[in-house]
Amino acid sequence: MALSKWVAVIGMLAFGTVSSIMSKVNFEVRGVNLNGKVVPFHKPWFCVLVMFVGMSGCLLLFVGSLVSPLLARPAKAKESRKYKKLMTDNPSLGGEENAYLQALIDNTEPSEEQEPEGGSRGCTWGSCLGMLMIAIPSAFDLVATVLMSIGLLYVTVSIYQMMRGAELVFAAIFSVLFLGKKLYKLHYVGIACAVVGISMVGIASILSPEQNDTGTKAQQVIGISLIVLSQAIQAGQICFEEHFMKSLDFMKPTLVVGLEGLYGTLLQCLLVLPVAQILPGDDVGGKLENTKDSLHMIFDTKDHIILITLVFTAFIMLFYNVLGMQVTGHLGALFRAILETTRTLLAWLVGLGMYYGNVTLYGEPLGESWNDYSYLQAAGFVILVSGTLIYGMGDEKAREDASGAESENIVIAAGSTEAIDIGGIPATEPIATSFTPTSARRNAYYDFSTAAASVGSIPTGSLLARSLANSRQGSFVRNG
Numbered sequence: 001m002a003l004s005k006w007v008a009v010i011g012m013l014a015f016g017t018v019s020s021i022m023s024k025v026n027f028e029v030r031g032v033n034l035n036g037k038v039v040p041f042h043k044p045w046f047c048v049l050v051m052f053v054g055m056s057g058c059l060l061l062f063v064g065s066l067v068s069p070l071l072a073r074p075a076k077a078k079e080s081r082k083y084k085k086l087m088t089d090n091p092s093l094g095g096e097e098n099a100y101l102q103a104l105i106d107n108t109e110p111s112e113e114q115e116p117e118g119g120s121r122g123c124t125w126g127s128c129l130g131m132l133m134i135a136i137p138s139a140f141d142l143v144a145t146v147l148m149s150i151g152l153l154y155v156t157v158s159i160y161q162m163m164r165g166a167e168l169v170f171a172a173i174f175s176v177l178f179l180g181k182k183l184y185k186l187h188y189v190g191i192a193c194a195v196v197g198i199s200m201v202g203i204a205s206i207l208s209p210e211q212n213d214t215g216t217k218a219q220q221v222i223g224i225s226l227i228v229l230s231q232a233i234q235a236g237q238i239c240f241e242e243h244f245m246k247s248l249d250f251m252k253p254t255l256v257v258g259l260e261g262l263y264g265t266l267l268q269c270l271l272v273l274p275v276a277q278i279l280p281g282d283d284v285g286g287k288l289e290n291t292k293d294s295l296h297m298i299f300d301t302k303d304h305i306i307l308i309t310l311v312f313t314a315f316i317m318l319f320y321n322v323l324g325m326q327v328t329g330h331l332g333a334l335f336r337a338i339l340e341t342t343r344t345l346l347a348w349l350v351g352l353g354m355y356y357g358n359v360t361l362y363g364e365p366l367g368e369s370w371n372d373y374s375y376l377q378a379a380g381f382v383i384l385v386s387g388t389l390i391y392g393m394g395d396e397k398a399r400e401d402a403s404g405a406e407s408e409n410i411v412i413a414a415g416s417t418e419a420i421d422i423g424g425i426p427a428t429e430p431i432a433t434s435f436t437p438t439s440a441r442r443n444a445y446y447d448f449s450t451a452a453a454s455v456g457s458i459p460t461g462s463l464l465a466r467s468l469a470n471s472r473q474g475s476f477v478r479n480g
Helices: 003-030 046-056 058-089 093-110 126-131 135-154 157-163 166-179 185-207 217-244 254-276 289-301 305-331 331-355 374-414 462-472
Strands: 030-031 036-038
Touching: 003 036, 003 046, 003 135, 003 157, 003 305, 003 331, 030 305, 046 058, 046 135, 046 254, 046 305, 058 254, 058 305, 126 135, 135 157, 135 217, 135 254, 157 185, 157 217, 157 331, 157 374, 166 185, 166 217, 166 374, 185 217, 185 374, 254 289, 254 305, 289 305, 305 331, 331 374
Parallel strands: none
Antiparallel strands: 030 036
């Protein structure tokens, strides 16, 4: 158990760091377009499709968790019969031996009353409708991911990762406006630090010299703005899940992630890419993004480098999802949040190492250089992380107050005949529950799995957070 736990930690850091680098490399690899020109694969909309395909791979793992107990059942039944025969053929066995054999029988004999290994409560109308509702947060994911993908075209990987800390600010605001959450002084201090840190990182990006893999100053401003806007959308997604999807917390994390991937793939193929094919833009044929040209570049380029990098990215996302859920199940969301911060730092260090290690693609350096404004970026990152940790301290305060209020109301209720709310807290008072607003999404490529660039824990109200919590004893996390 300990070995698998730390293997998951190391694997999550490794796959997460590689995915951050690959998210930029995918835009830099080149292929031959429909006009016969060799151009970079600047196809953010298609790369979003790859992300959702990678997410949907979790459905295979979920199906495997359902099928594997069924396949093992005949072998278990055979073992049970063997132990029963041993007890029958040896009536002189002592009490300890019989007790041991009976324990073996109980362990191998399938129980009809057991909950299905997949973790569901049966496909009732309500649960099926709930699974269909996952299409709504998938649509949130889709819009946010497209915006982030376009923004990534114009900024470095480290800036992209760090700017995603803006989600904390928006999720805190939305949790107050729409969910009636209560923020403490520590929350406000954390938010203020996050705003200062994000601002410093953004200013450092704009003032830094242009690099080969970034856009012009104006394009960088647009890219940063799109990334920040995407975080507002993801914060809205968290609020939606907490308010409308509490009944789905019984679902396995692999099922939640897989369904979002499946719905996202369908939305991309049936709606988004066809619309991008119609809207005007700078791609081949004057389109916003020409899907026919994307497929041509992927399959008709002689070295198939684009196909290789995209398939590689999809598998990285799948492995990162699995390892991330294992880490959260074993060590908790806060530990995973710390790993996410470490991953952001590692991605920056790897980028610097690639640049100064003369790692090139088509004769141009990969990674990013260190300049005078990198000190400002580093300081902003430290302040952003500090703000997140301070915000987490506010969450701890909220949990303590909520626990104390509940205990007090239980004591009062024990000596009173007056009816109180089920939660033990009067409905007219705001409940001081914690809400750590960092994305609880799914993948490494666009980092929907948990804390984004910096931080906090998985939002306590999000669907994935609740399913992960309920899966601590479930087959998926248990077998990790």
